[in-house]
Amino acid sequence: MTSARRADAIVIGAGIVGAACAAALARDGFQVTVLDRAFPSAGTTSVGMGHIVAMDDSPEQLALSAYAQRLWHDLAPELDPRSELDHCGTLWVAEDDAQFAAVRAKRDVYAAAGIASEILDARALADAEPNLRPGLAGALYVTGDMVVYPPGATLRLLDIARANGARVRSGEEAVEILPNGVRCVHETYHAEVVINAAGPLAARLTPGLPIVPRKGHLAITDRYLGFVRHQLVELGYLTSAHVMTNESVAFNVQPRATGQVLIGSSRELVEWEASLNRDILAQMLRRAEAFMPALGELSVIRTWTGFRPATPDKLPLIGPWDAVPGLWIASGHEGLGITTSLSTARLLVDQIVGRAPAIDPTPYWPARVHSASAA
Ligand SMILES: Cc1cc2nc3c(=O)[nH]c(=O)nc-3n(C[C@H](O)[C@H](O)[C@H](O)COP(=O)(O)OP(=O)(O)OC[C@H]3O[C@@H](n4cnc5c(N)ncnc54)[C@H](O)[C@@H]3O)c2cc1C
Numbered sequence: 441m442t443s444a445r446r447a448d449a450i451v452i453g454a455g456i457v458g459a460a461c462a463a464a465l466a467r468d469g470f471q472v473t474v475l476d477r478a479f480p481s482a483g484t485t486s487v488g489m490g491h492i493v494a495m496d497d498s499p500e501q502l503a504l505s506a507y508a509q510r511l512w513h514d515l516a517p518e519l520d521p522r523s524e525l526d527h528c529g530t531l532w533v534a535e536d537d538a539q540f541a542a543v544r545a546k547r548d549v550y551a552a553a554g555i556a557s558e559i560l561d562a563r564a565l566a567d568a569e570p571n572l573r574p575g576l577a578g579a580l581y582v583t584g585d586m587v588v589y590p591p592g593a594t595l596r597l598l599d600i601a602r603a604n605g606a607r608v609r610s611g612e613e614a615v616e617i618l619p620n621g622v623r624c625v626h627e628t629y630h631a632e633v634v635i636n637a638a639g640p641l642a643a644r645l646t647p648g649l650p651i652v653p654r655k656g657h658l659a660i661t662d663r664y665l666g667f668v669r670h671q672l673v674e675l676g677y678l679t680s681a682h683v684m685t686n687e688s689v690a691f692n693v694q695p696r697a698t699g700q701v702l703i704g705s706s707r708e709l710v711e712w713e714a715s716l717n718r719d720i721l722a723q724m725l726r727r728a729e730a731f732m733p734a735l736g737e738l739s740v741i742r743t744w745t746g747f748r749p750a751t752p753d754k755l756p757l758i759g760p761w762d763a764v765p766g767l768w769i770a771s772g773h774e775g776l777g778i779t780t781s782l783s784t785a786r787l788l789v790d791q792i793v794g795r796a797p798a799i800d801p802t803p804y805w806p807a808r809v810h811s812a813s814a815a
Contacts, residue, residue: 444470446468446469446793447471447631447632447633448470448471448472448473448630448631448632448633449469449471449472449473449631449632449633449634449635450451450473450474450475450621450622450629450631450633450634450635451465451472451473451474451475451476451635451637451769452471452475452476452614452617452622452634452635452636452637452638452645453474453476453483453636453638453641453642454474454475454479454480454481454482454594454598454608454610454637454639455474455480455481455482455483455484455485455594455637455777456481456485456590456593456594456597456777456778456781457637457639457770457771457777457784457785458474458481458635458637458638458767458770459474459480459481459594459595459597459598459771459779459781460597460781460782460784460785461635461637461770461784461785461788461789462474462597462598462601462606462608463598463601463602464577464601464604464783464785464786464788464789465606465633465635465785465789465792466600466601466602466603466606466794467600467604467606468789470601470633471511471605471606472601472604472605472606472607473607473608473609473629473631474598474601474606474607474608474609474610474623475609475612475613475614475622475629476608476609476610476611477611477612477613477614478541478610478611479610480591480594480595480598480608481590481594481595483638483639483640483641484639484746484747484748484749484777485590485591485594485639485777485778486590486591486746487656487658487744487745487746488590488609488656488746488748488777488778489587489658489692489694489702489704489705489771489776489778490524490587490588490589490590490593490694490778491530491537491585491586491587491671491672491673491692491694491778491779492508492509492512492552492585492586492587492588492778492779493505493509493530493582493585493671493776493779494506494508494509494553494555494582494584495583495678495776495779496546496549496553496678497548497678497754498755500755500803500804501754501776501780502553502724503553503756503774503799503800503803504585504755504776504780504783504784504787504799504804505780505783505793506553506554506555506770507620507780507783507798507799508779508780508781508782508784509555509584509585511588511782511786512586512588512779512782512785513584514666515723515782518596518600519588519593519596520592520596521592522547522589522592522593522595522596523588523589523592523593523596524539524587524588524592524696524697525585525586525587525588525593526587526588526695526697527586528586528587528669528670528671528695529564529581529582529583529584529585529586529671530581530582530585530670530671530672530673531560531565531568531569531579531580531581531670531671531672531673531675532546532579532582532673532674532675533565533572533576533579533672533673533674533675533691533731534576534577534578534580534675535576535577535674535675536577538551539575539577539675539676540577540578542675543559543577543578543579543580544559545676546580546675547559547580550580550582550676552763555582555584555593556582556583556584557580557581557582557583558580558581558583559578559579559580559581560579560580560581560596561576561578561579562575562576562577562578564578565578565579568581568667568669569669569670569772571667571668571673571732571734571735572672572731572732573731573732573733576586576731581670585671586719586772587671587694587695587696588778589696589697590778592811597781607651608778612624612625613625614625614638614645616645617634617636617645617646617764617767618764619764619765620766620778621633621634621765621766622634622636624638627713630765631766633712633766633768633792634764634766634767634768635767635768635769635770636649636761636767636768636769636770637770637771638771639749639771639773639777640652640653640749640771640777641745642749642769642771642772644766646761646764646769648763648809649757649769649771649772649806649809650751650752650772650809651749651750651751651757651771651772652709652711652750652751652782653711653712653747653748653750654707654708654709654744654747654748654749654750654774654775655706655707655708655709655710655713655745655746655747655748655750656704656705656706656707656708656746656747656748656775657704657705657706657715657717657720657721657724657744657745658702658703658704658705658742658743658744658746659702659703659704659721659724659725659740659742659743659756660696660700660702660741660743661700661701661703661738661739661740661741662700662737662738662739662741663698663699663700664699664700664738665699667695667699667701667734667738668693668694668695668701668732669695669769670695670764671692671694671695672691672692672693672694672732673690673691673692674690674691674692674694674731674784675726676690677690677691677692678689679765686708686709686776687706687707687708687709687720688706688707689705689706689707689720689723689724689727690704690705690727691727691728691730692704692705692728693700693728693731693732700741701735701738703724703725703728703735703740704724705724705775706720706721706723706724707748707775708720712747714745714747715745716743716746717745721743725740731739732775741765748773748774748775748777749771749772749773749774749776749777750772751772751774753808754774755772755803756770756771756772756773756774756776756777756780756784756804756811757769757771757772757804757805757806758770758784758787758788758801758804758805758806759787759788759791759801759804759805759806759807760791760805760806760807761806762807768788768791768792769806770784770785770788771783784804786798787799787801787804
């Protein structure tokens with residue numbers, strides 16, 4: 441339901457973050473126009489994995505992703521089949537006793553954040569996922585995590601925005617962000633609120649945003665229904681994702697609604713070099729087979745790369761950009777933007793309308809960029 445009519449708002453970028461912002465703004469009564477230089481979900485959103493995950497790599501990331509997990513549960517009844525929502529949960533897999541001890545610590549961290557999880561011993565893990573190799577120590581099962589098909593969820597969020605009066609303009613490239621406006625190639629738009637949700641390209645429109653592309657590879661198999669039942673991630677994934685090394689791979693496997701198995705993941709800092717790195721891809725597949733040997737017998741039908749919008753402190757940039765009147769930033773979500781799109785949108789809109797947000801917004805404020813460069 442739409443609230444009282446508010447001001448005009450422009451969202452630059454129809455990826456999942458822009459779509460979530462558009463839906464939240466339109467529901468709050470803003471007259472929203474979404475501009476995308478290509479089309480909805482043309483960017484990173486169409487090349488990610490769609491794991492909705494409470495991530496505990498820092499207290500701030502956990503607060504944002506736990507909030508997001510709750511918002512995805514709230515949104516679930518409104519999603520349509522295009523979103524391919526699967527309440528499969530995550531299994532954080534421990535290889536040995538040392539990692540299994542870390543599973544207990546992880547459970548306590550999640551419990552303190554209000555996230556339900558269960559410890560599976562070696563036998564329970566083997567029962568839950570028979571295609572994992574024997575001899576693994578156990579896992580933490582985070583029951584509330586989910587999987588979505590990101591382009592489908594993005595289209596649904598844009599439909600929600602449209603149902604509340606928003607316009608979505610494809611093929612409209614923002615060339616310059618102005619005070620309370622956006623200059624495009626053929627037209628200039630004016631609005632009280634402008635949101636830069638251009639993903640990894642956000643810094644081209646707002647110089648000074650410390651966002652760099654962090655490349656990832658994915659591979660998808662033919663259909664093997666039931667081969668994998670939960671989102672599976674090795675416990676070491678956090679090290680791979682959180683530490684800004686030049687190259688890393690981790691075991692990260694996802695069941696798709698189609699019966700396909702989506703295999704990730706890698707991270708590289710190679711600027712915008714998009715071609716397949718066969719060496720990294722081979723390392724990634726070897727790592728996956730080390731956990732699930734039978735994966736090697738499946739037919740991989742497609743491989744591709746994408747660019748995560750990464751920031752130096754691993755947190756997204758959500759909040760006002762004081763140098764330009766009316767400008768708000770919603771970008772830099774690295775490998776968690778599908779998950780945190782909904783919490784980003786709610787945090788941003790609460791701040792725009794002056795409502796108390798559900799979590800502390802200050803750790804995500806882009807102002808920390810200025811503080812960091814001043815220091
Ligand atoms: C391999 C890989 C795996 C991932 N797995 C997951 C996962 O499991 N879970 C998770 O939560 N996240 C995951 N992510 C991260 C997630 O995909 C991203 O964080 C998220 O998609 C970012 O969305 P966005 O809307 O900010 O950016 P984008 O999807 O890139 O959208 C930005 C949009 O802005 C448009 N645009 C850019 N410049 C302009 C301009 N000047 N004018 C107008 N429009 C413009 C683009 O066309 C694009 O449509 C993964 C990413 C990768 C690469």
